[in-house]
Amino acid sequence: MGENQLSNTQLYIGIDGGGSKCRATIYNQALKPLGTGVAGRANPLHGLEQTFQSIQQSTELALKDAGLPIETCNELVAGLGLAGVNVGHFYQQIAQWQHPFKAMYLTTDLHTACIGAHNGEDGAVIITGTGSCGYSHVGEHSISLGGHGFALGDKGSGAWLGLKAAEHVLLSLDGFASSTSLTDKLLSHFNVDNAMGIVDNLAGKSSSIYAQLARYVLASANEGDAVAIAIVTEGAEYISALARKLFEINPSRFSMIGGLAEPLLPWLDEDVASKVSPSLSPPEFGACLYAQKQFNAAIAG
Amino acid sequence: MGENQLSNTQLYIGIDGGGSKCRATIYNQALKPLGTGVAGRANPLHGLEQTFQSIQQSTELALKDAGLPIETCNELVAGLGLAGVNVGHFYQQIAQWQHPFKAMYLTTDLHTACIGAHNGEDGAVIITGTGSCGYSHVGEHSISLGGHGFALGDKGSGAWLGLKAAEHVLLSLDGFASSTSLTDKLLSHFNVDNAMGIVDNLAGKSSSIYAQLARYVLASANEGDAVAIAIVTEGAEYISALARKLFEINPSRFSMIGGLAEPLLPWLDEDVASKVSPSLSPPEFGACLYAQKQFNAAIAG
DSSP states (O other), rough: OHHEEEHOEEEEEEEESSEEEEEEEEEOOOOOOEEEEEEEEEOGGGOOOOOOHHHHHHHHHHHHHOOOOOGGGEEEEEEEEETTTSSHHHHHHTSSOOOOOSSEEEHHHHHHHHHTTTTTTEEEEEEESSSEEEEEETEEEEEEEOOOOOTTTTTTSHHHHHHHHHHHHHHHHHTTTTOHHHHHHHHOOOOOSSSHHHHHHHHHHHHHHTTTTHHHHHHHTTTTTTTHHHHHHHHHHHHHHHHHHHHEEEEEEOESSSSHHHHHGGGGGGHHTTOOOOSSOOHHHHHHHHHHHHHHHHHHH | OOHHHHHHHHHEEEEOOSSSSEEEEEEOOOOOEEEEEEEEEOGGGHHHHHHHHHHHHHHHHHHHTTTOOOOGGGGGEEEETTTTSSSSHHHHHHTSSOOOOSSEEEEHHHHHHHHHHTTTTEEEEEESSSSSEEEEEEEEEEEEEOOOOOTTTTTTHHHHHHHHHHHHHHHTTTSOOOOOTTTHHHHHHHHHHSSHHHHHHHHHHHHHHHHHHHHHHHHHHHHOOOOHHHHHHHHHHHHHHHHHHHHHOOOOOOEEEEEHHHHHHHGGGGHHHOOOOOOOSSSHHHHHHHHHHHHHHHOOO
């Protein structure tokens, strides 16, 4: 078989790893999806071993779903979009991994999400899921903003909404802040009856545990609770400001991705909300497009 | 030897374990200190193994400092004041430890700090070190407030001041918040030149790393920086409110303990600041008094 023929049957795997889960999809040369696997979180910030495990597990599940033998793994050209690899030392540690693929191309989950959202064309995206961040790509220019991680940043994200709610509820239970309907919702979520019960369930926990509280904040805000409205408004103001920064290089399209994208939409400023276009393809397809481009360049190179 | 004679030569060890370090002091029956040892942090929130290691290491160093053989360990009656054991499951895990002492009595670092500060008498304390919390004890009444831990609560603590500073500096570097002299201080502290450099050094780090930034916030506030002043003022307002809650049961004495106690004093409301009395003895002496009282009660049983 010549090299062209090999390339014509090349299989790809696009992997999107974040703070809550890792999703992998296998594509054939024509970029038709063959199978998908979902595993646990894959954010190096929460541990390298877990990240590698989640990548491998989602890959194996995708191979199985595609009806391919597990040995096919070392024939796959992999595109990896991972949260956390905007932090330099995490990028290096993942890039140095003795990966099981034919080739692996690594970039941020933000970059692959943007490629996917606009089917490989230029554009901008904001991800508001467990975390929050923004990315804009036009020609040679790109802007990457936010994504500083749980507790340090990620305003407007699920984990941030949950953290703000928990903070306020604890202050309120101690008598230092105004009362809110969030108190009952959080106490009943954890099935406890006091502040220490909440702390017991949250102390030292990861961002995904906090993100589970976001739906209560949105529900309370939609019911008119002043504390919840203040939290959601502060988060949405940041997301609107983030979008305006991304618009500075005039991206032709803009999408919002992640579990909070839809519920936050009514809270965004009108000039931002009116610019939101649907995401065209999922982040793992973006990861596949990224890998294909890099791989073809390497072969041509 | 009768039991009384045994009791007359009983040795005690008072151990104060927190988010930054673990300090142990050995006392004789007359409560004269014989030797002290300091080891790394002992907060179960950061890991049980490390907590047990720090307790053992500080104990061994204290025995060495006291000129006692290491085997003396199993003759010591230990008082343990530990951060984090206000969280139920951590209390249980530490209490079930196969400890190396003759007897071990466990309570919160807040409780032993209060006993120490007022030499065993009733009173109130606020600890503002890596974390923040308050405790008041009068007769049968006690109040325990705050201490919800890094990121969730602990307003006015060193880690909270550091986190607020880092959050603001990152927003400012991304163009979402007003500029502040804290930016240069944090960039130079970490020897980096941009936001991701700061994130690289802080992502996933423990409260003690954030607490190291507190001195910059206090310095900037004292130099008139508006952002730093707003952060320190918000923290100090919480500490003042915390003190007023503790005063509700009319403690006869009130002390502030921890690395932030002194620098925060000028920022507290006058009605609170005027009530601060010096701490009479260190927390590890409080832990020793606690252990002695429990041990004598058990013997009298």
